[in-house]
Amino acid sequence: MTANRTRGQKAGLTREAILEGAVRLVDRDGLAKLSMRRLGAEVDVEAMTLYHYFAGKDALLDGLVEHVFARADFSLAGGRSWQDGLRDYARSLRATLLEHPGLVPLVVSRPAVTEQSLRIMEHGLAELHAAGFGLRAALDLVYSLNEFVLGHLVSASNPAVPDTASVQEGHLTGIDPGEYPLISEAIRADRDREADTRFDVALEAIFRGFGDLRRT
Known part of the structure; x- marks a missing residue:
């Protein structure tokens, strides 16, 4: 046993691998069928091993919400405009949830509260603040965009x-x-019209509206 692996953990098993296994289960059987026992079988460990990575099912569900938002990267690296960054973010979030529709009710009903989720939010607010938005406007923009994608x-x-x-x-x-x-x-x-056109039209309208809230 290595110094940085606690008793009950399995070599090669990671938190991310467990979340990916949970996504596979939800895709295949639905969110209602997700349990620690079934997830353990999916990733080939005893259910008790999962508790070294997640305190319980609630923590696992929080991790799944985090997993969704972590895949929708928001970056203004390379001098990208805030519109380009958020456009890619919204499209990526939508694509992820279209690929895994069983996760939509979970993301709609459960706040993003893990440390990683908060770091993602902190990064997004920092990027928008640097792009000229006050913190309140930046937060309103992030929430409005998420609500739009999920509502759609x-x-x-x-x-x-x-x-x-x-x-x-x-x-x-x-x-x-x-x-x-x-x-x-x-x-x-x-x-x-293309199937995605209505989504894109509404997205651009959101950007135009929030663009007026930027600091001058």
Whole structure:
């Protein structure tokens, strides 16, 4: 046993590997089926070994939230504009959750409270502050952007809230163009747009609005 590995830990097993195993479980079986016992089997250890890395299931769930946001890198390195940095961040966060939709309810309902999550937030606020935002405006921008991305994903995953594509596919039948000419015209105008266009349009509107809050 090495000096920096406590009793019960397994050589080669890391916190990140456990989180990746948890993501695989959620992808395959759903969030409701995630347990320490099942996760231990997924990463080939006894469930008790996991408690050397996570105090319990709540800590594991917090770690999964951290894992999602850590994959959505926000950087203004190389003189990038704050819009470019946040645009890539938002698209990366959306792509991660589209790839792992079972994590969406967890990220929506659980605050990011781990040390790593707080370091990510601290870094983002420092970058935006250096780009000319006051700290309150920077925090509002980060929260608004996260809420926009998550709200977009929740809406897209909710079958009770059809998008334009589903309208075009006939999920909302019986719309009379004579009675609802503006809806009908808007659907026709939207027919040839890329699937991500609405997301990008709203994203740019957020940036324009918050751009007015920068220090002059």
